Amino acid sequence: MSLNFSDMQLDYWREASRRWNIKTGATGSGKTFLDFYLLPKRIRSCTGQGLIMLIGNTRGTLNRNILDPLRGIYGEDLVGEIRSDNTAELFGKKCYCMGADKVNQVARIQGATIEYCYGDEITTWSQEVFEMLKSRLRTPRSCFDGTCNPADPEHWLKKFIDSDADIFLQEYTIFDNPFLPKGFVDELQKEYAGTVYYDRYILGKWARAEGLVFRFYADHEDDFLFDDEEIFETDENGELVTDDNGKLKLKVRFDKLVMGVDFGGNGSKTTMVLAGYQNGYHDLKILEEEGLPLTDDVDADDICKKWLGFLRSCQEKYAALDWIFPDSASTTLINSLRSTAKNAGERSNNIAGCRKNKVEDRPMSFSRLFNSGRLKVNRRCENVRKSFRSLVWDPKDPTRPEDKNLGNINDWYDATCYCFLDFIEYIDLDR
Ligand SMILES: Nc1ncnc2c1ncn2[C@@H]1O[C@H](COP(=O)(O)OP(=O)(O)O)[C@@H](O)[C@H]1O
Numbered sequence: 151m152s153l154n155f156s157d158m159q160l161d162y163w164r165e166a167s168r169r170w171n172i173k174t175g176a177t178g179s180g181k182t183f184l185d186f187y188l189l190p191k192r193i194r195s196c197t198g199q200g201l202i203m204l205i206g207n208t209r210g211t212l213n214r215n216i217l218d219p220l221r222g223i224y225g226e227d228l229v230g231e232i233r234s235d236n237t238a239e240l241f242g243k244k245c246y247c248m249g250a251d252k253v254n255q256v257a258r259i260q261g262a263t264i265e266y267c268y269g270d271e272i273t274t275w276s277q278e279v280f281e282m283l284k285s286r287l288r289t290p291r292s293c294f295d296g297t298c299n300p301a302d303p304e305h306w307l308k309k310f311i312d313s314d315a316d317i318f319l320q321e322y323t324i325f326d327n328p329f330l331p332k333g334f335v336d337e338l339q340k341e342y343a344g345t346v347y348y349d350r351y352i353l354g355k356w357a358r359a360e361g362l363v364f365r366f367y368a369d370h371e372d373d374f375l376f377d378d379e380e381i382f383e384t385d386e387n388g389e390l391v392t393d394d395n396g397k398l399k400l401k402v403r404f405d406k407l408v409m410g411v412d413f414g415g416n417g418s419k420t421t422m423v424l425a426g427y428q429n430g431y432h433d434l435k436i437l438e439e440e441g442l443p444l445t446d447d448v449d450a451d452d453i454c455k456k457w458l459g460f461l462r463s464c465q466e467k468y469a470a471l472d473w474i475f476p477d478s479a480s481t482t483l484i485n486s487l488r489s490t491a492k493n494a495g496e497r498s499n500n501i502a503g504c505r506k507n508k509v510e511d512r513p514m515s516f517s518r519l520f521n522s523g524r525l526k527v528n529r530r531c532e533n534v535r536k537s538f539r540s541l542v543w544d545p546k547d548p549t550r551p552e553d554k555n556l557g558n559i560n561d562w563y564d565a566t567c568y569c570f571l572d573f574i575e576y577i578d579l580d581r
């Protein structure tokens with residue numbers, strides 16, 4: 151096997167000999183690849199003056215991003231599994247392998263001196279872990295190699311990078327990896343176009359998320375819509391046709407029909423959205439929306455009544471729903487929906503509090519799905535459309551969309567999210 155490295159990788163190999171050696175930049179730009187060859191050298195040269203540590207976002211991602219590929223290259227004799235005491239035998243040495251999400255685990259080695267530390271996805275760590283590391287990397291030859299994607303320009307790591315610490319820094323753009331197929335780069339550029347992710351994950355910049363979350367959507371909304379004529383039968387003039395009961399005739403098949411429900415509270419609205427999955431989990435359509443007017447005297451009864459009406463009209467128009475995912479925070483109201491369903495002779499065991507992944511991850515999923523043509527919104531769903539057009543990044547916490555009740559944009563966005571969160575692994579953004 152012959153190995154080739156990119157210019158940036160070769161530079162790192164030759165010059166990364168400071169206390170802090172950090173690669174930041176685009177995803178897929180070749181930051182981690184080199185480390186599979188550098189890590190054995192670094193670990194073997196440790197002299198036992200301090201601990202050897204590998205830190206990832208979680209133990210799971212550390213395994214997936216680093217240890218599994220290492221094992222693929224060097225075999226399981228040289229790259230052991232992480233044991234229950236958080237150590238693994240790597241290249242003949244005992245190494246601590248940890249997730250930076252568990253501050254308490256890291257605290258256990260707080261008194262220790264660290265001779266070498268490898269860091270994966272540094273921007274996702276809690277700052278506490280990084281601060282701990284700074285004070286522990288204290289032998290004369292202690293050093294750190296780490297990689298990450300850029301985040302907000304105010305991020306603590308960016309501040310550290312800009313400080314006068316002893317740092318060898320490399321900043322990658324996607325174009326710095328000559329080994330990626332051109333089609334892949336084109337596709338990625340398309341998926342991130344018109345979002346803050348383009349600046350961060352393609353250009354590798356520490357870009358601030360501000361203004362519209364889905365700017366590409368607001369600029370070209372028509373590209374992301376579909377009409378009823380695409381899913382219901384039409385006559386020779388292209389007009390929708392109905393059967394004797396006035397019912398539209400569905401002409402496509404949905405593998406899964408899923409409803410998201412967000413319950414209103416103080417100043418927020420109860421919103422319901424129906425989504426359909428086609429072609430496995432590949433193509434997603436937002437089919438219908440329904441909500442309660444914003445008044446102070448809406449009670450659980452009103453919500454249940456409205457919901458039952460919406461459920462029935464959806465089932466009539468499409469088919470029996472597979473799942474109903476209400477906001478998992480409102481257990482009492484979820485129970486009310488279940489008893490409403492039971493009393494009305496509808497299924498109730500498919501109603502389950504939605505799974506909530508990180509709020510920060512949702513906009514990227516939507517952006518990639520829209521931009522790869524996998525997600526479309528029915529032109530009739532005015533409220534969902536408006537939420538995609540007008541959602542803005544929170545000026546106070548730019549890691550997430552603003553959660554204010556400005557025209558109840560968030561309520562529609564949330565109910566839409568709930569249609570997809572439980573299946574996000576199956577939806578698989580990387581295919
Ligand atoms: N020198 C190289 N030779 C062959 N393939 C490479 C090389 N560098 C990177 N790659 C490939 O490019 C892709 C992205 O590289 P990776 O290091 O994982 O990027 P990053 O860590 O920046 O996200 C991977 O599939 C990797 O195998």
Ligand SMILES: [Mg+2]
Nearest residue numbers: 178181182297
């Ligand atoms: Mg990487």
